[in-house]
Amino acid sequence: MQGEKEIRIYCMRMLIIFGLMMISRTILSILVCAILIAMLYLGILSEEKENLKKFGKNYEEYIKRVPRLNILEGVRRKCKYKEQTL
Numbered sequence: 001m002q003g004e005k006e007i008r009i010y011c012m013r014m015l016i017i018f019g020l021m022m023i024s025r026t027i028l029s030i031l032v033c034a035i036l037i038a039m040l041y042l043g044i045l046s047e048e049k050e051n052l053k054k055f056g057k058n059y060e061e062y063i064k065r066v067p068r069l070n071i072l073e074g075v076r077r078k079c080k081y082k083e084q085t086l
Contacts, residue, residue: 007066010044044068 021033051059067073
């Protein structure tokens, strides 16, 4: 599942940025990290639009199964999806 790998990569990038912010604890680092996280999230939205154009209905079904960044919601959806396919 290529998409799930990408989501993990985005989450790890955000965690790394957040961790760096927590280590440095300066106003400048907080500002920079907030901007980086916002840019990363906008990149995710942009990629999602491109994938909708490219893959259409299949990608819409994928979005229903896999949330953007909410890990707990992703686990809940994955369990629900497995129950439906059984």
